[in-house]
Amino acid sequence: MSKVILLGAGGLAREALDSIEACQRAGQDIEPIGFIDADAALWGQEINGLPVLGGLEWFDAAPGRREIPLIAAIGSPRSRQHMVREALRRGLRFISLIHPAAHISSWARLGTGVVVMSSTVVENRAVLGDFVVVNALCMVAHDVRIGAFCTLAPGALLAGGTRLCEGVDFGIGAATRQGVTIGSGAVIGGQAMIVEDVPANAVVVGVPGRVMRYMTPAWEEE
Template structure:
């Protein structure tokens, strides 16, 4: 039995608790969040036991695995940071798969990937570690999703798309076949991406156009 701690206590955490409740090989044993107002309360019956600084202690309290329960469009860097910290403290990334997800057996999947309700992931796809395929998102054949990316609800990637590390593909957006989207990009909700997108950009609209080039930390 995997004993899982969720890192993050927002809406995405509640979705993950619902999804993991169907997994008979996993048990969510606690939630970590830096919002002190949440400490000591229960979320769907799971206690918020402390902040991120509690990570070194959760293993001694029985946790064996972790899931990054953060999904915001501007939180990719935080998701990466927390993922690496959890690994350093000896926890194992847990993958999450909703029973209704439609997933080809002919894909490559890294650790800690989340495939949520009614998403579709077709043949030849690669999903690197800690990536999210959210509710009803569609990833067509031969796409390559780099680590820590988030494909938001109802986004649709046509065949052969490459999505860079830490990129957020927004709610209901569409990406044309064989497009390359760089790392740490934000594609706005409802955008239609017809051309390649350079790293550290924010693109919105139909067709998608850049509105800002993000500063690199």
């Protein structure tokens, strides 16, 4: 079996585990062996029957461990970017996790280390950048471009041609008008309707979406 380790041991990682089980039921060769998390209080604990192996240092302790790929299963774009950068610095590698009940157009393009959960639809010529997380029940319409490290919460609806720059945290049940651009590091509140471009690092809520405040520190570009 092809072993894999989840980076993160929170709610998203447990959901990713469910997706891995669905992949196994669909006949994929994949075997999760545990979680890696920065929180030392979790090390040694068992979650859903699998151990929290330790922090990224775990990979240094024995030869061969570095060969086991990671799945980036941390919900927050900022925390995920931080941990993925650390992992890449150590020479670790990532694979993508696509739930078998997600519909991905054969004309869509997916980057490295992407996670796509159940019942999501990714349409024609949509582009998902590296380490993007798309939760369950999302709609990514034709020609949408999603930058690296963005997270779509469950039920997000991105209309055709929407552009998300890097590290956008797109809230539960929020939606966009076709063609809008959302700046890097922006946070879109749950159920917001985005009808015009959003500046970088803005926190936007409401229908229509309005800037409520700005994130500090600002998103750090790759």
